Amino acid sequence: MGDLQNDVQVPSFFVCPISLEIMIDPVTLSTGITYDRNSIEKWLFSRKNHTGVCPVTKQVVVDIDLTPNLTLQRLIQSWCALNPSSGVKKFPKPQPPITKAEIIKLLKDSKSPHLQIKSLTRLKTIVLESERNKRVLESVGAVDHLVCILTKVHDSIASSSTTREVTGADEALSILYHLKLSPTGMKSLFQKTRDFVETLTRSMQRVASHESRAYAVMLLKSMFEVADPMQVTSLNPNFFMQLVQILIDQISQKATKATLKLLINVCSLGRNKIKAAEVGAVAALIDTLLNHPDKRVSEMVLIALDRICECAEGRAELLKHGGGLAVVSKKILRVSTVASESAMRVLHSVTMFSGDRSVVGEMLELGVVGKLCLVMQVDCGKKMKEKAREILKMHCRVWKNAPCIPRNLVASYPS
Numbered sequence: 406m407g408d409l410q411n412d413v414q415v416p417s418f419f420v421c422p423i424s425l426e427i428m429i430d431p432v433t434l435s436t437g438i439t440y441d442r443n444s445i446e447k448w449l450f451s452r453k454n455h456t457g458v459c460p461v462t463k464q465v466v467v468d469i470d471l472t473p474n475l476t477l478q479r480l481i482q483s484w485c486a487l488n489p490s491s492g493v494k495k496f497p498k499p500q501p502p503i504t505k506a507e508i509i510k511l512l513k514d515s516k517s518p519h520l521q522i523k524s525l526t527r528l529k530t531i532v533l534e535s536e537r538n539k540r541v542l543e544s545v546g547a548v549d550h551l552v553c554i555l556t557k558v559h560d561s562i563a564s565s566s567t568t569r570e571v572t573g574a575d576e577a578l579s580i581l582y583h584l585k586l587s588p589t590g591m592k593s594l595f596q597k598t599r600d601f602v603e604t605l606t607r608s609m610q611r612v613a614s615h616e617s618r619a620y621a622v623m624l625l626k627s628m629f630e631v632a633d634p635m636q637v638t639s640l641n642p643n644f645f646m647q648l649v650q651i652l653i654d655q656i657s658q659k660a661t662k663a664t665l666k667l668l669i670n671v672c673s674l675g676r677n678k679i680k681a682a683e684v685g686a687v688a689a690l691i692d693t694l695l696n697h698p699d700k701r702v703s704e705m706v707l708i709a710l711d712r713i714c715e716c717a718e719g720r721a722e723l724l725k726h727g728g729g730l731a732v733v734s735k736k737i738l739r740v741s742t743v744a745s746e747s748a749m750r751v752l753h754s755v756t757m758f759s760g761d762r763s764v765v766g767e768m769l770e771l772g773v774v775g776k777l778c779l780v781m782q783v784d785c786g787k788k789m790k791e792k793a794r795e796i797l798k799m800h801c802r803v804w805k806n807a808p809c810i811p812r813n814l815v816a817s818y819p820s
Contacts, residue, residue, distance in 0.1 A: 415427060416484065418439075418477070419477075419480070419481050419484065421440050421441035421444050421445075422438065422440060422460060422461050423440060423441070423444040423445065423448055423460055424441060424444040426441070426444075427481060427485070428440070428441040428477070428478075428481060429441055429442075429443070429481075429499060430442040430443065430473070430478070430499035431473070431474040431477045431478050431481065432445065432471035432472060432473055432474060433471070433472045433473075433474050434459055434466060434471065435466060435467065435468040435470075436459040436461075436462045436464045436466065437462075438459055438460075438461045438462060439474050439477060440460075442471060442499070442502070445460075445471065446471075446535060446536060446537040447536065448460055449466060449469060449537070450469075450535070450536035450537045450539070450540050469537075469540070471502075473501070478499075502535075502537065502538070503531050503534075503538060503541070505541060505544070505545050508528070508531065508541060508542055508545055508547070509545055511524045511527055511528050511531075512524070512528070512545070512546075512547055512550050515528070515550070515554065515573075521554075521573045522572055522573055522576065525554075525573060525576035525577060525580065526576060528542070528547070528576075528580055529576055529579055529580050529583070532580055532583050532584060533583060539583075539584050539585060542580075542584060543584060543586065543590060547580075547584075548581065548584065548586070548590070548594060551577045551578075551580055551581050552581070552594070552601055552604075554573060554574065554577040555574050555577050555578060555581075555601075555604050555605075555608070556600065556601065556604045558573055558574040558577075574608070574613075574617070575613070575614055575616070575617045578608055578617050578620045578621060578624070579616070579617070579620055581620075581624060582620040582623060582624050586627070588630075588631045591627050591628055591630075591631050592631040592632070594628065595628050595631070595632050595636060596636075602625070602628070602640075602644070603641075605621045605622075605624060605625050606621075606625075606641075606643060606644050606647055608620075608621035609621045609622055609625075609647035609648070609650070609651060610647060610650075611650065611654070615656045615657070618651060618656055618660065619656050619657050619659060619660035619663075622648070622651055622660055622663045622664050622667065623659065623660070623663040625663075625667055626663040626664075626666050626667045626670075629667060629670050629671060630670065634674055637670075637671050637674050637675070637677070638674050638675030638676070638677065639675075640671060640677060640680065641680075642680050642683065642684055645677075645680050645681045645684045645686060646684045646685075648664050648667060648668060648681075648686070649681075649684055649685050649686050649689045651664050652664055652665075652686075652689040652690070652692075652693055653689050653692070658699070658702075661693070661697070661702060662701070662702060662705065665693075665702065665705035665706060665708075665709055666705065668681060668686065668690075668709045668712075668713075669705060669708050669709050669712060672709065672712040672713055673712055678712055678713045678715060678716045678718075678719060679716050679718050679719075681713055681719075682713050682716060682718035682719040682721075682722050683718060685722075686709075686713060686722075687710065687713055687714075687719055687722035687723050687726065687729070688722060688725075688726050690706050690709055690710050690713075691706075691710075691723070691726050691728060691729050691732060691733075693706050694706045694707070694710075694732050694733075694736065695728060695732055700740050700741065700744075703736060703740045703744060704740055704741050704743055704744040704747075707733070707736060707740070707744045707747040707748050707751070708743070708744075708747045710723070710733065710747070710748075710751050711747040711748075711750045711751050711754075714750075714751050714754045714755065715754060717758065717759070720754060720755050720758060720759045721759070723751070723755065724755065724759060724764060730752075730755070730764075730767060730768060730771055730773055731771045731772070731773070733748045733751050733752060734748070734752065734768075734771065734772065734773040734776045735776075736748050737749060737776055737780065737789075738776075738779070738780070738783065738785065742785075742786060745785065745786075745789060746786065746788060746789055749780070749788075749789050749792045749793065750792065752768075752773065752777075752792075752796060753792045753795065753796055756768075756796045756799055756800070757799070760799060760800065765800050765803050765804075766803075769803070769804060769807055769809070772809070774797070774804050774807060774809050775809040777793045777796055777797055778793075778797070778809065780793040781793055781794065781797070
C-alpha cells in the first residue's frame, strides 16, 4: 500500500490492529476481531511469535481458519477508489488461500505414480508461500505421508541394481525440510518413524542430488537436536560414513555447517566418537580445517575434533594425518576463544594419552611447543593457560632446552 497523506482521514475500522496499515485482505478470527490476512498469519504462524492468542482480546485461538470479511473488503476498495489523493491505489481482489481440502486432494494424488511429481511440485510451491500453509500441511498429516513416500522410494532403490534419479523423493524431502517443523513436531517425527533416520542416511548418498543430500543432513541435524540420548547411541557406521562424504564433497556451506553440528551433537554420546573415527571423520575434519576459510566452520571443526579425540581411535587418526597437529596448533589464538579452547583440549588429550617420544619430537618440530609458550605469554583465558602449562610440564625434560623456548620463560618453565 502507498503512504497515506496527513490530510486524509482513514476510517479506523479500515486499519489492521497489528500493522496499523490499511487492510488489503481483511479476515476475521474466531474471536470476532478483523485483521489483515498477511499480518495475522505472521502473528499466528511465525515461529518467532507463536503465541496462539488473539492480539486484541488475548483469547486462545482454537480454530485457525480465517473467515474473509468480504463486506469490509468492498468498503476499503471503494474508499481507496474515491480517495486517490491518499496515495493508495485500488488493489486487485485478493486470491483466496489454499484450503485443507485442496491440500488433502494433492496428498492423495501424490500416491499415484502418474500424478506424484506434479502433486509434490504443487505442494512445495504451497509450502514456500507462507507460514500459514506450512502449519496447514502439518495439521492434515502431510508429514507422515511425505515420510512414507521417501521410505518407499528408497526401499525400492535398495532392492534394485540401478541407480536412477529419484525426483519424487527429492521433492518430498524438500517439502519436509521447508515445513520447518517445531521441536515438538520434529521429536514426534523421530519417535514415530525410527527407520526414517536410515531413510535420510540413504538420501545423503552420492546417488542423490546435491540439493537432496543437503536437505537430508539439515533435517537430521534438526531431528537430533531434540532426540532423546538413547535414540542417538544406536547409529550405524554408514550414518557417519555419509557425513564424512558430505564433508569431503563440500556440497554447500549450509550442508557443511549442518554436518559439523550433527557430528558435534552425536559424538558426545556412546560409542559414536569411535564410529566416526573408524570411518575417516578425523581426516575429513582436518582437511576441512585446512581448506575452509570460514571462521565459524573452523570453530565447529575444532569442537568436533575435541569430541572425537577423547577416544584412542580419534587420537590415532589425528596423529596419522600429516597436518593434524600442525593445523590444530595453528588455529589457537586465530579463530575464536571457543576454537582456541577446543584446539588446546585436543593437544592436551594427545599429549596426555598418546604422547610417546615420536609425538613429543614432532610437536617440537612442528612449532606446537612454540605456540604453547606463546599462550603462556599472552592475555588469554585461564583454562587455556592451565592446559598449556600442563602440556609443557609433562615433557619438560625434552622441551626445556629447546631453542623455541623464549629466554624470558626458561627460568619460569613449568618443571
